[in-house]
Amino acid sequence: MNMRLKKSELNKLLGKNDVAPLWKRVVAYIIDILIINSIVVLPFRDSLNEIYKEGALFNVNFNDIKSVLLMSVIIAILSLIYWVILEYKIQQTIGKHIMNIHVISMTKKMDFSQVIIRNVTKISLPLLILDVLYMLNNKSQRYTERLSNTKVIEQ
Amino acid sequence: MNKFWFFIIIVLSLWLLSFLISSVFKVEDFGDKIAIIPIKGVITTDGFEDILRSGGVSSTSIVKSIQKANSDSSVKGIILEINSPGGTVVASKEIANEVKKSNKPVVSLIREVGASGAYWIASSSDNIVADPLSITGSIGVIGSYLEFSELMEEYGVGYERLVAGDLKDTGSPFKKLSEEEKSLLQDKLDIIHEVFIEEVAKNRDLDKKEVKEIANGFFYLGKEAKELGLVDELGDKELAINITKKLANVEDINIVRYEEKRGLSDLLSKISAYSFYFIGRGIGKELFSLRDDFGFIV
Numbered sequence: 001m002n003m004r005l006k007k008s009e010l011n012k013l014l015g016k017n018d019v020a021p022l023w024k025r026v027v028a029y030i031i032d033i034l035i036i037n038s039i040v041v042l043p044f045r046d047s048l049n050e051i052y053k054e055g056a057l058f059n060v061n062f063n064d065i066k067s068v069l070l071m072s073v074i075i076a077i078l079s080l081i082y083w084v085i086l087e088y089k090i091q092q093t094i095g096k097h098i099m100n101i102h103v104i105s106m107t108k109k110m111d112f113s114q115v116i117i118r119n120v121t122k123i124s125l126p127l128l129i130l131d132v133l134y135m136l137n138n139k140s141q142r143y144t145e146r147l148s149n150t151k152v153i154e155q
Numbered sequence: 156m157n158k159f160w161f162f163i164i165i166v167l168s169l170w171l172l173s174f175l176i177s178s179v180f181k182v183e184d185f186g187d188k189i190a191i192i193p194i195k196g197v198i199t200t201d202g203f204e205d206i207l208r209s210g211g212v213s214s215t216s217i218v219k220s221i222q223k224a225n226s227d228s229s230v231k232g233i234i235l236e237i238n239s240p241g242g243t244v245v246a247s248k249e250i251a252n253e254v255k256k257s258n259k260p261v262v263s264l265i266r267e268v269g270a271s272g273a274y275w276i277a278s279s280s281d282n283i284v285a286d287p288l289s290i291t292g293s294i295g296v297i298g299s300y301l302e303f304s305e306l307m308e309e310y311g312v313g314y315e316r317l318v319a320g321d322l323k324d325t326g327s328p329f330k331k332l333s334e335e336e337k338s339l340l341q342d343k344l345d346i347i348h349e350v351f352i353e354e355v356a357k358n359r360d361l362d363k364k365e366v367k368e369i370a371n372g373f374f375y376l377g378k379e380a381k382e383l384g385l386v387d388e389l390g391d392k393e394l395a396i397n398i399t400k401k402l403a404n405v406e407d408i409n410i411v412r413y414e415e416k417r418g419l420s421d422l423l424s425k426i427s428a429y430s431f432y433f434i435g436r437g438i439g440k441e442l443f444s445l446r447d448d449f450g451f452i453v
Contacts, residue, residue, distance in 0.1 A: 044173070
């Protein structure tokens, strides 16, 4: 009889956690971004249209830049709230819940600062890309995940 | 708490928060602005709307928009985006007077048409920009109407004239004008024409005689109007914005449109008006066909 256990089953028995595969994390992120777009970005649609309808793309002025910047900051903060509250309270966002993955602290019970640090790069795509590029060296963690001593595992 | 309900609460709270912030947040609140006030269609005091068309512009709402722009300290200039063949004398005069009272530079942009009453309004602004091929001028007054007394006679319909005051029914479409009535009406039109000419001459700083010569009621193309001194510049919206910026002495501005927004109820009432109109038309058509077929209406 074949008694060989799968790696994930063995880890479970040993109390170890499997690091969540990258594709699951990417899908979870896309789901979360879609949700954030609908609940956070969509209400600002009229204001954004107001800026672009007068051809501001070709005729950018200082006032438009100011309003776009302020809107971006508001949207970024609201998006951060989504990730931080959900991961702090239940260690999962909706995307992560659907993909059956969750966040854990590698040291102690997860505190608020850890959740903020691990999510801070999500306010800007270039920062997030740099953060993810760190995974080329360390396959299990983004740079901010290493800083915050957290990682994403499969349930 | 169940995870599902926690997700729902977070999503709803964030949506509510974003909605509240976005409703307070207005792009135009930032920095200096130029207000564009569109004047489209026939100008009357209360607007023009029937069951098939909603068009025209009300002088009441335009005056309100000009006042709103004037009371907003961040609005540095006003552009009247004109696309109108004119309208009633009083409505045009009301807007022209409000433009003259404005404490901010007002530039008129004549796109396709800015004729008659609409030109009166434009003349009261600080600068007029017109498309070279636009229709403008038409400094004249019209009081023509359809008179169908002969048609009524043909159908055996009579006009029982009951008046106290011999000229009370002057202008009634059911009778022909007498020579006296015609001359009285012509006098009124001449008075209005004279006021129109005076206003244009004063507003445009032109000699009254010169204006009188060109005020035959015919329209001029933007190009011709520039040569006659009726408009200042030939160009488009961009030029109008640049001129307003220059007159207001500002560099960076936001453009805001002061336009009446139509809601869902307006749309629904229009749809129902359409439906009732066509139902009525259908019934009428059927009744006529019955009459044609049987010689009577049931």
